[in-house]
Amino acid sequence: MSRFTPVDLSLYPIADIVEALDFESYLARDRATFAQRWEARRLANPELPAVDTLLLESDPSSVILEVGSYRELLLRARINDRLRALTLAGALGRALDHIGVTYYRTPRREIEPATDASPAVMEDDETYRQRLALAPESWSTAGPVGAYLFWALSASGDVLDVAAYSEDEGVCLAPRIRVVILPRDGLTAPEKAALVGTVREALSRPRLRPMGDLVTVELASDLPFNVTAHLKIRQGASAAIVKAEAEKRILQYCSGRLRWVGDDIPGPVWLIGRRLRQATIAAAALGTDANVVEVDVSAPASDVNAPHVDYTEAALAGVGDPGFVPLAPAVTAHLFTAPRLGAVTVTHELVAESWS
Template identity: 35%
Template sequence: MANAYVTVDLSTLAAPEIIESLDYETILADMLVDLIARDSTYTALVESDPVYKALEVAAYREYMLRQRVNEAAKALLLAFAQDTDLDQIGAGMDMQRLTLTPADDTTVPPTAAVMESDDDYRARIQMSPEGYTNAGSIGAYTFFALSADGMVLDVSVTVPQPGTVMVSVLSRDGDGTAAQPLIDTVTAALNDEKVRPLCDTVLVQSAAILNYSINATLEIYASVDKDAVLAIAQANAQDYANSVHKCGQAPTLAGVYAALFVTGVQNVTLNAPGIQADMVAGDTQASYCTGILLATQVVS
């Protein structure tokens, strides 16, 4: 079963021509040239001159106005839209943002709902054409599974034998193991008569979790703020772990080293029992970082 719909990596797209590259000093210089062309008596303007000050105000306001146009243009583009602007794009595709945790008005103060992130919502909007018909392709099964419940972080679709579709679900909870209620929800969504082709048998399971940890010693230059460097490295390592917490993805040594080798670090040593070699995850598996332990050593 092949996926006929290949998503474009939106993060690699250059900004469209409608997005201007703005520079206040350039705008001010253009205004000065325009003014002198209209009236040559202003050729000797200095910064303290009231006319010069008026041009500075005008240039700044033009800069802000054109920047607002840039922001308005971005708000209409899937790659750049955020928050309610992205909701409007989703509505045009008949796609609502999923609720991860419902609002709770019984708490004091009331607890707001936790909603699907912009990045996850954007990815589903991009895949939404897969939902125009029933399932059948890998992309369609992926779309319908991701849309079944907000707690679905990722899915993989495999074909263990002809006519059988296996959907592996990675949950947002804990290490990603999908609990039975979530599996049941996805199963019901994929077996809806408007979704599942008659010739397919759809099975749903939890993704198998591959645990690992990151244990490293960072050699840090004495001239830098050790705590600040450590905090940045810790955050980078967590971001990297999150980025590979997907079906069929796993960390590599190169990725871990790159995450930890931040400005101020002279060398990185990975220690046991943390990750010591590249990990490989099958389509029905997902990696999960159980912890990040970083030690420091100051070097001159």
């Protein structure tokens, strides 16, 4: 009943590689060093005046020290950024291309070909990063689940999400492998049918598919849903800002996008077979915003794409036995379903709540 879990780079944040940047500590250190050296000069030349105005912003010496500390801050930040660009989690643009080609032998995909009027549209950084994290799985044949995901995602830029299921999930008998794809938005029915053929062909190449695997490719079923959340916001807070941030967090969770690096940077999409819990939607709306006192989610009325009540460990206990019979399609339907977020409505009321 488990599904392959890709590496989530958000669980491994990139710390400051040199050190945490702290302008005030640099300035305090330089002031102390300056005062120490100046006093040493005064011992040799008592006529020099005492320096007791370094903490005043109007003092010329203080201004010079601030400039030096700020330049050090910029230099350390630049070094940190350059070193982050050498990591899979932190690289962007050309740096990520370099990592992908040299370390993973995986170039960026072309989503739309170039025309006379516009250049080619290439795979975005976060989707490319997702495939690179899966790339080691592809170094085997397509036997591992991760390898099926990698090669299906790599087959076309129109593939938004992929899931691969075998007998372990109770949906079929070995050696059948069922690959489910979610197309990008905007494709017509003929284009979706062609995409299924493209992915099937990519996974059927002899150098990829194990000899014993019978691979089928199918489209995921969309499960549209809307979200309606009501916030109780503390008086004095900007309701417009609080609501906008809550809506952004709801969109991030319900669209299946995970943040890998940095705020406001979309991550990979994992929607097929995913269960979106009503309680987690409320928690996403709440976030860590101290201005939100309470959240009530009236839609969806329950969890989205919840497993069938008969999809249990006991039902899968016979997997691998010669007499195992695949579960009924209705019992495993959630594995082939992709929740698709529609409208998000966030309302609010202001409440008098103590800050203590």
